[in-house]
Amino acid sequence: MSGIDLASGFTRSWVRLYTRRLDPELRETRIAEIESDLWEHGRDSEEAGAAPSDAGLQIVARCLAGMPADLAWRSDAARRARSSRRREPMNEVIRRSWWLVPAALVGLFDVMLFLAQSGRYGGLGGGFLEPRIGVRLAASAAWLVFAVCIAAGIALRNRRPQRAGWLVIVGSLPALLLFWMVVPPLLAVAAIVGAVLHMTSTPSPAQTPA
Amino acid sequence: MRRRKGALIPIEAAILEAAVDLQRRGEPEFHGFFIAKVLRDLDDARRLTAHGTLYKALARLQKAGFVDSRWEDPDAAAAEGRPRRRLYRVTGLGERVAAEVRPASRGQLPKPRLEPA
Numbered sequence: 001m002s003g004i005d006l007a008s009g010f011t012r013s014w015v016r017l018y019t020r021r022l023d024p025e026l027r028e029t030r031i032a033e034i035e036s037d038l039w040e041h042g043r044d045s046e047e048a049g050a051a052p053s054d055a056g057l058q059i060v061a062r063c064l065a066g067m068p069a070d071l072a073w074r075s076d077a078a079r080r081a082r083s084s085r086r087r088e089p090m091n092e093v094i095r096r097s098w099w100l101v102p103a104a105l106v107g108l109f110d111v112m113l114f115l116a117q118s119g120r121y122g123g124l125g126g127g128f129l130e131p132r133i134g135v136r137l138a139a140s141a142a143w144l145v146f147a148v149c150i151a152a153g154i155a156l157r158n159r160r161p162q163r164a165g166w167l168v169i170v171g172s173l174p175a176l177l178l179f180w181m182v183v184p185p186l187l188a189v190a191a192i193v194g195a196v197l198h199m200t201s202t203p204s205p206a207q208t209p210a
Numbered sequence: 211m212r213r214r215k216g217a218l219i220p221i222e223a224a225i226l227e228a229a230v231d232l233q234r235r236g237e238p239e240f241h242g243f244f245i246a247k248v249l250r251d252l253d254d255a256r257r258l259t260a261h262g263t264l265y266k267a268l269a270r271l272q273k274a275g276f277v278d279s280r281w282e283d284p285d286a287a288a289a290e291g292r293p294r295r296r297l298y299r300v301t302g303l304g305e306r307v308a309a310e311v312r313p314a315s316r317g318q319l320p321k322p323r324l325e326p327a
Contacts, residue, residue: 041258
């Protein structure tokens with residue numbers, strides 16, 4: 001591994017660190033721009049016949065010297081994002097976030113099934129759904145996992161919209177199996193539809209900015 | 211460094227002037243590393259402008275409407291086996307502002323700095 005590779009790796013790690021939790025598009029734009037800069041720097045040094053170690057030191061020096069500006073840029077970007085969120089009209093918030101309500105309710109339903117299956121609450125559990133203890137414990141763990149999936153999906157909805165959508169879908173699907181209960185499956189359908197719409201309407205951070 | 215709201219700091223003025231010069235020489239678009247090299251050569255400096263300083267300045271110039279940018283065609287980058295470049299171009303407003311700041315800095319082009327902007 002050459003000095004340029006090491007320096008580029010260091011710079012990449014720093015960029016990923018200081019752009020964490022920023023708007024995904026802004027983050028990917030900055031990452032892509034620095035990636036291009038690193039590549040151009042490496043090629044330029046190669047063409048100039050510079051030693052890889054010297055070029056690597058230059059890259060690290062550029063990264064270190066720019067850190068205060070990077071942090072100032074991050075702070076400004078985060079402040080602007082907060083202020084634009086505050087200015088967002090209520091109907092826009094509802095249009096973008098309505099699906100969180102059914103998703104949260106399905107998550108709550110998953111937790112209730114976890115409690116019922118684990119039998120921790122006497123009357124609610126203890127053979128309510130499945131008399132065999134092994135199966136009951138497995139089912140109980142599964143419902144807990146589904147609830148955690150939904151909670152993680154809700155928490156990640158802004159930072160990782162695609163992953164968040166899939167987590168909510170995975171966490172909601174099992175509720176569809178309990179179709180005779182009517183309300184939970186309907187909530188699950190709503191949560192899944194909302195998650196799919198969220199995934200399709202929010203750009204993936206993995207996409208290079210256009 | 212404290213700045214007046216809307217005022218250009220030296221690195222921003224230097225980028226704008228260098229970009230206008232490039233435009234006059236028939237190179238209307240530039241990418242970040244390229245302008246860092248141009249600034250280094252203009253100033254006869256040893257070091258390139260720091261990443262953070264450079265891209266923060268470019269972002270601020272774009273926000274002010276002095277430059278705009280586009281991502282180059284992915285096929286062009288793929289053909290050369292390199293990442294896509296973000297290409298900047300000076301706007302009409304940027305040209306006018308560069309003309310205003312030029313007399314003040316002529317013969318003493320703002321020095322690209324490595325300190326935070």
